[in-house]
Amino acid sequence: GAIxxxxxxxxRGRLDALAQRIESDARWDDLVVPPATLELLHALTRQARxxxxxxxxxxxxxxxxxxxGLSALFSGPSGVGKTLAAEVIANELELDLYKIDLSQMVSKxxxxxxxxxxxVFDVAEAGGVVLLFDEADALFGQRSEVKDxxxxxxxxxxxxxxxxxxxxxGLAILATNLKSALDVAFMRRLRxxxxxxxxxxxxxxxxxxxxxxxxxPRDEAIDYARLARFNLSGGNIHSVVLNAAFEAAxxxxxxxxxxxxxxxxxxxxxxDKPVHEGEFR
Numbered sequence: 001g002a003i004x005x006x007x008x009x010x011x012r013g014r015l016d017a018l019a020q021r022i023e024s025d026a027r028w029d030d031l032v033v034p035p036a037t038l039e040l041l042h043a044l045t046r047q048a049r050x051x052x053x054x055x056x057x058x059x060x061x062x063x064x065x066x067x068x069g070l071s072a073l074f075s076g077p078s079g080v081g082k083t084l085a086a087e088v089i090a091n092e093l094e095l096d097l098y099k100i101d102l103s104q105m106v107s108k109x110x111x112x113x114x115x116x117x118x119x120v121f122d123v124a125e126a127g128g129v130v131l132l133f134d135e136a137d138a139l140f141g142q143r144s145e146v147k148d149x150x151x152x153x154x155x156x157x158x159x160x161x162x163x164x165x166x167x168x169x170g171l172a173i174l175a176t177n178l179k180s181a182l183d184v185a186f187m188r189r190l191r192x193x194x195x196x197x198x199x200x201x202x203x204x205x206x207x208x209x210x211x212x213x214x215x216x217p218r219d220e221a222i223d224y225a226r227l228a229r230f231n232l233s234g235g236n237i238h239s240v241v242l243n244a245a246f247e248a249a250x251x252x253x254x255x256x257x258x259x260x261x262x263x264x265x266x267x268x269x270x271x272d273k274p275v276h277e278g279e280f281r
Contacts, residue, residue: 012096014123018116019098019131026087032206032234033081033196040194044072045089047191048171071165073136073187074175076196079235082175083132085196089171090130097130103138106157113139113157121164129170133161136176140186162189204228204237211241217254226257230264231273240267 012021031038048070074082083099090097098120105116124131139158165172166189174190187193199207205228212218232240243266244259261280268275 014126015096015098015120015129018120018123019100022083022087022090022097022099022132024084024087024091024097026084026091028088028092030210031081031085031088032199032203032210033085037085037194037196040192041085041089044070044171044192044194045092048089048093069164069166069168070171071162071168071190072171072173072192072194073190074173074194074196075177077177077198077233079233080196080198081234082196083134084234085194086130086132086173086175093128093130093171095128095130095170097132098124099132099134101135102133103135106138114160117157117161117164121168125169131168131170131172132175133173134175136174137178140176140178158186162186165190199234201228204230204232207234207237208241211237212245212255216245217248219254219256222255222257222260227260227264229279230268232264232267236267236271240264243267 015021028038031041033041051070074085076082086097086099100120105113107113107116120131139161161174165174205224208224208227240260240263241255244255244263247263248255248259265275265280
């Protein structure tokens with residue numbers, strides 16, 4: 001325990017310069033995802049927890065030609081819970097979660113991207129962490145559609161990233177909005193592929209109900225089913241609820257349906273989504 005904490009603190013200091021550490025107390029109950037996705041998230045967590053038993057004690061390490069890394073792809077639109085799911089897993093495993101924005105890391109200088117990635121993996125290898133590579137679309141181009149030398153290098157960079165993920169002793173997750181950009185050969189190299197779809201009305205109702213923390217004074221007349229009719233992701237719903245809470249606090253009143261509707265209208269406008277005034281009366 002004590003040695004582990006020292007290692008964790010030492011790699012934390014060096015990783016903080018390369019990636020964003022995400023501190024969160026997210027738990028399984030905070031996730032609103034389809035049952036199939038939830039089951040895969042639990043399976044991923046179990047594999048991370050029992051790797052030493054299966055690979056070392058049971059001898060599977062000598063039987064696999066692939067690396068022993070645990071890698072996953074989380075695909076789905078923005079705001080549907082990909083980062084939140086990574087937070088839940090890291091908390092469950094009592095590991096630090098580091099988020100690397102691949103669009104920031106992809107360098108216009110050939111070979112620099114691999115150097116940047118190497119730095120992250122080399123430091124992460126020293127202390128157990130979960131790595132979340134976000135904005136992975138920045139690296140993906142269909143291999144069949146190599147139009148110029150840059151496309152070809154993008155594929156070399158993806159290959160390098162997957163190779164490091166396969167050899168990494170921790171858990172590495174790729175998050176992408178565009179699963180279609182990944183070709184099948186790449187998909188086969190990832191242990192888990194999880195889909196995070198846009199939430200339907202039933203999921204949105206749960207998201208609205210969970211978005212208000214227990215300590216928030218609220219009006220009894222909040223109509224969650226009505227709010228769930230608005231086409232918003234979990235991330236948008238959290239924004240709406242936070243903005244509504246500030247309005248209510250400024251007025252010294254509990255959060256009401258009116259506060260939530262006004263904040264929803266603002267969020268829809270911000271997202272350039274249609275606003276039908278009849279829905280707000």
